[in-house]
Amino acid sequence: MMPGAMAKSTENHSQALFEKAQRLIPGGVNSPVRAFRSVGGTPFFTQRADGPFLFTADGTRLIDFVCTWGPAIHGHNHPEIRAALQRALDNGTSFGTPAPAEVEMAERITRTVPSVEKVRLVNSGTEATMSCIRLARGYTGRDKIIKFSGCYHGHVDSLLVSAGSGALTHGSPDSAGIPDSFARETVVVPFNDIGALQTAFAANDDRIAGVILEPYPANVGLILPDPDYLDTLRTLCDEAGALLIFDEVMTGFRVAAGGVQEAAGVRPDLTAMGKIIGGGLPVGAFGGKAEIMDRLAPDGPVYQAGTLSGNPLAMAAGNASLDLLEKHPPYDGLDRKAKRLREVVLQAAAEKGIPLQIPQTGSMFSFYFTENPVRNDRQATAADREPFSRIFHFALDHGVYLPPSPFETCFISTAHDDEVLERAAEILVKAIQAL
Numbered sequence: 171m172m173p174g175a176m177a178k179s180t181e182n183h184s185q186a187l188f189e190k191a192q193r194l195i196p197g198g199v200n201s202p203v204r205a206f207r208s209v210g211g212t213p214f215f216t217q218r219a220d221g222p223f224l225f226t227a228d229g230t231r232l233i234d235f236v237c238t239w240g241p242a243i244h245g246h247n248h249p250e251i252r253a254a255l256q257r258a259l260d261n262g263t264s265f266g267t268p269a270p271a272e273v274e275m276a277e278r279i280t281r282t283v284p285s286v287e288k289v290r291l292v293n294s295g296t297e298a299t300m301s302c303i304r305l306a307r308g309y310t311g312r313d314k315i316i317k318f319s320g321c322y323h324g325h326v327d328s329l330l331v332s333a334g335s336g337a338l339t340h341g342s343p344d345s346a347g348i349p350d351s352f353a354r355e356t357v358v359v360p361f362n363d364i365g366a367l368q369t370a371f372a373a374n375d376d377r378i379a380g381v382i383l384e385p386y387p388a389n390v391g392l393i394l395p396d397p398d399y400l401d402t403l404r405t406l407c408d409e410a411g412a413l414l415i416f417d418e419v420m421t422g423f424r425v426a427a428g429g430v431q432e433a434a435g436v437r438p439d440l441t442a443m444g445k446i447i448g449g450g451l452p453v454g455a456f457g458g459k460a461e462i463m464d465r466l467a468p469d470g471p472v473y474q475a476g477t478l479s480g481n482p483l484a485m486a487a488g489n490a491s492l493d494l495l496e497k498h499p500p501y502d503g504l505d506r507k508a509k510r511l512r513e514v515v516l517q518a519a520a521e522k523g524i525p526l527q528i529p530q531t532g533s534m535f536s537f538y539f540t541e542n543p544v545r546n547d548r549q550a551t552a553a554d555r556e557p558f559s560r561i562f563h564f565a566l567d568h569g570v571y572l573p574p575s576p577f578e579t580c581f582i583s584t585a586h587d588d589e590v591l592e593r594a595a596e597i598l599v600k601a602i603q604a605l
């Protein structure tokens with residue numbers, strides 16, 4: 171064997187890559203949740219992805235329930251998205267001028283999400299929610315924002331207060347580096363608690379610029395709103411003259427074509443979007459009533475900008491992704507598949523007398539090891555985390571990749587066919603039986 175050949179191959183394995191990455195990148199990762207800190211162990215590195223699978227640097231194939239945190243609703247490396255990207259690539263990677271694909275994306279979003287009369291494209295969900303907050307403040311002339319504990323809206327300074335996702339996973343919901351003066355403008359209330367919300371409005375009378383939420387919180391595991399909760403929230407915002415902001419970065423185009431606002435029939439004033447609309451490339455968007463959006467530069471006084479906003483490659487992949495959804499709406503099929511998987515795993519837990527909740531809506535579901543349904547982040551964080559870590563590692567060892575934290579949400583895609591899901595269900599049942 172060529173000298174060093176073996177060394178070369180192990181250098182490309184996850185363990186060696188992670189050791190090198192940790193010397194060069196904080197925590198060895200470019201986003202904290204990827205470090206597996208919540209479940210322990212060494213993160214695997216991915217060489218490539220296709221359909222419902224990730225192919226790791228260690229030569230293993232994994233059934234992927236993370237779907238790159240939401241964008242891959244069509245699975246990975248979809249041929250129509252790849253072809254669209256290849257065509258766009260022939261024309262260059264970035265122009266820094268208006269381009270036709272941005273108008274196509276804006277047409278697709280505004281015709282699918284009626285509350286969005288005008289939309290501005292950005293490069294991440296964080297930029298989208300950050301811009302919604304600034305616009306709400308600029309439009310109303312008010313400073314305070316209400317958010318919900320456990321909801322995560324990206325790493326926006328004023329919203330990393332009692333956040334979910336990585337922040338919650340690392341048990342430090344309030345990040346270092348955020349001045350008290352910023353946090354003081356953010357009022358945090360528990361989700362699914364109308365009384366607390368009414369108290370927050372009353373205590374801040376006419377100083378609330380906006381209320382931002384994930385209408386289906388999915389960064390603390392998945393929590394569904396009580397019946398009429400979103401309707402009541404809409405009414406309270408109207409009474410207070412505050413803007414209602416739906417962060418649909420994750421749920422947009424996923425729980426329904428028009429997101430939660432279509433599924434629940436509640437119309438927000440502003441919506442943040444991302445993930446699926448980029449087809450796997452960096453993207454975000456925010457939009458809403460034209461009267462509000464027209465306050466943005468260059469027409470209005472609220473400044474917002476971005477070098478790569480509306481990037482032609484991201485638009486090509488995103489337009490192809492949305493085109494697939496329009497031509498072949500996957501929502502009923504995804505919901506049926508996820509419901510079947512949920513039933514099988516709950517049955518296995520019941521047979522072992524293990525308390526388990528699996529909230530599910532459409533292609534999204536999560537696991538809470540606790541007796542009762544979870545309605546807020548306090549109940550979510552009180553659930554037993556140890557069994558989740560054990561089923562995570564059992565599943566990973568047997569070729570199924572769940573999100574590396576109980577404070578995330580699982581996704582399936584149209585590429586997860588019955589055979590793949592039956593295999594995954596078998597593994598998850600065995601993981602439960604091994605507890």
Ligand code: KE4
Nearest residue numbers: 201239294295296322323324335389419420
């Ligand atoms: P990005 O800035 O990561 O594109 O989007 C932030 C964001 C905003 N709003 C919601 C509802 C989100 O779920 C997110 C990002 N979601 C996490 C997963 N829980 C992304 C994964 C990560 O942080 O690595």
